[in-house]
Amino acid sequence: MVCSPNIVKIAVIGGSGLYNLEGLEVIEEVNPETPWGFASDKIVISRLPSGNKIAFLARHGRGHYLTPTEVPVRANIAALKSIGVEVIIAFSAVGSLREEIPPCDFVLPDQLIDRTRGLRPSTFFGEGLVAHAGFADPFHAGLSDLIAKHESALEFGAKLHTKKTAVCMEGPAFSTRAESHMYRSWGGDVINMSALPESKLAREAEIAYQMVCMSTDYDCWRENEEAVTVETVMMNMGNNGKNAKNLLHAILPDLEEAVTEGTLEPKIKGSMRFSGMTAKEKRNPETVRKLEYILPGYY
């Protein structure tokens, strides 16, 4: 029997080098049309040993055909929300801006610097409905703590670093050396092209979101060292992909329990309920209708 997909609470977004979850029984693939279009690829729903389900979405599509700027992030988040997702673990290949984060180490950032350039739709709001999400802490502390407990699942001598700052740049070209030095001076620890608007849209959709960064290179700030290339990134993606799966399999039992029992803190569900600013009579009915898809009954 095919179960209803409408109770998949945990999702994984896979980035560069992580295009599927192996070793799980795939139940079905879904591709809902959201008010913001279709997701990057079909969402693959698998059964966990416990009987619970998990959703997987390849950020750039399976086969990696979307640039970071082209990823339909609103559709991705809305589609996950529509199948019941409450928690997202998002994997991302990152450049390291710190000596102590070598390639193959993992990082759980707790802060974020936005260096995207306004090319990506980055909110579900606007067009006749103004609302503001709290985003002081862009990642989920409870999820981060839960993941950090499983550092020992990492192979190849990889370490897991917590409470770091990620920089999200536009791309697709990598940074200049001057930019890389600037990000270090700003306090950036790792850099990618994917943390935004993904984390922000997850917050607007009331989904608990933690990015798991997998270091692939030292970007281009090290004097007299070769700057990052796709070749460097690919070289380390094999080990990182294996460790991503190791980590995921280690955290899932705790994560399933926390999600089932509703013990993850802080609570994200309900955080948008009083976020709206627009007077009822001034709200655009079309926008209200679209928002019903992610925040039913709120506006």
Ligand SMILES: CSC[C@H]1O[C@H](OP(=O)(O)O)[C@H](O)[C@@H]1O
């Ligand atoms: C392949 S290097 C640049 C690319 O890698 C990261 O992708 P993802 O976050 O999906 O793993 C980074 O954000 C860039 O998009």
Ligand SMILES: Nc1ncnc2[nH]cnc12
């Ligand atoms: N150096 C880098 N800059 C931006 N995104 C990246 N993803 C992996 N390495 C990166």
